[in-house]
Amino acid sequence: MALLHYCSCSTPSSPTPLLPFKKWTPKSIIFTVPALRPLRHRFSKNRPSPRLSATLAVESPTTSDDERGGYSPKILLEVKGLSAVISESKQPILKGVNLVIKEGEVHAIMGKNGSGKSTFAKVLVGHPDYEVTGGSVVFKGENVLDMVPEERALAGLFMSFQSPVEIPGVSNIDFLNMAYNARRKRLGQPELGPIEFYGYIYHKLDLVNMKVDFLNRNVNEGFSGGERKRNEIFQLAVLGADLAILDEIDSGLDVDALRDVAKAVNGILTPKNSVLMITHYLRLLEFIKPTYVHIMENGRIVETGDESIAKRIERAGYKTISAA
Numbered sequence: 001m002a003l004l005h006y007c008s009c010s011t012p013s014s015p016t017p018l019l020p021f022k023k024w025t026p027k028s029i030i031f032t033v034p035a036l037r038p039l040r041h042r043f044s045k046n047r048p049s050p051r052l053s054a055t056l057a058v059e060s061p062t063t064s065d066d067e068r069g070g071y072s073p074k075i076l077l078e079v080k081g082l083s084a085v086i087s088e089s090k091q092p093i094l095k096g097v098n099l100v101i102k103e104g105e106v107h108a109i110m111g112k113n114g115s116g117k118s119t120f121a122k123v124l125v126g127h128p129d130y131e132v133t134g135g136s137v138v139f140k141g142e143n144v145l146d147m148v149p150e151e152r153a154l155a156g157l158f159m160s161f162q163s164p165v166e167i168p169g170v171s172n173i174d175f176l177n178m179a180y181n182a183r184r185k186r187l188g189q190p191e192l193g194p195i196e197f198y199g200y201i202y203h204k205l206d207l208v209n210m211k212v213d214f215l216n217r218n219v220n221e222g223f224s225g226g227e228r229k230r231n232e233i234f235q236l237a238v239l240g241a242d243l244a245i246l247d248e249i250d251s252g253l254d255v256d257a258l259r260d261v262a263k264a265v266n267g268i269l270t271p272k273n274s275v276l277m278i279t280h281y282l283r284l285l286e287f288i289k290p291t292y293v294h295i296m297e298n299g300r301i302v303e304t305g306d307e308s309i310a311k312r313i314e315r316a317g318y319k320t321i322s323a324a
């Protein structure tokens, strides 16, 4: 199993991110990412909703073409009856997840601790800790379950982890440059050299209000919880994605950081790409407006609707979920 998780993007000019599944040792990075070796440059600091409330929802409610001005968005992701166990113990965690995400939609998944939200996200990107035991996942018409994590990412899946990992010995800019060029190479485009790449990403820093110094720091090493989250969204902004899966990007963020991160996520949304975000809090949904909110319980999506579900949960807790 490769240690890198590549993620791709919606436009040909965008690159492919690579995200780690676990904390790497420098040895494993060099082994899995030979392109990193020649990247030893450093940069100067002086440079420049529709309503639905049904239990056991099978898929997202649809919006009519009229409501969208005649444009009919394509299905980006279709998950049917997805079941998965923990690879080691064979303990079942996902027990028949159904979900449909179309282009341009923002989906939020909420649910009690331990209900399977992060597992669902990780299974979508092919995390090796889990084994799929049933169901299907079709992304942009392709069977994702047949793909290794790198292929899923190249197909356009990006995941921001709940606890972003450190990559000792690899600077943020090297990491991003490598990921960006991997995608360009795959698309038959010329790779960007360090200077050109710097020109490309410099303006993206503003999106998440990140200081330029962060580019030269090793990926997530010594970053505070909030800085890690910001950095994840920076990666997304630089690298792009057709479907960005964001696992609790709001956790540990102060109010200004939350606003910055939400602004960046809103900034990358187009009618062609989508976001699937896992959150416990209504406050994130006030910044990033969801098309649908889903409730996960015991490894399944048991309710789907609009933001009012999140408001109800905030007010009255999960006892209001019928399957709880």
Ligand SMILES: Nc1ncnc2c1ncn2[C@@H]1O[C@H](COP(=O)(O)OP(=O)(O)OP(=O)(O)O)[C@@H](O)[C@H]1O
Pocket: 086, 093, 111, 112, 113, 114, 115, 116, 117, 118, 119, 120, 129
């Ligand atoms: N690799 C693993 N090894 C052992 N148990 C696991 C593993 N992954 C998930 N689990 C268990 O599966 C259940 C679901 O975990 P998951 O992280 O998906 O929940 P969650 O809904 O994201 O929770 P939270 O809201 O607390 O983040 C939990 O009981 C968790 O302990």
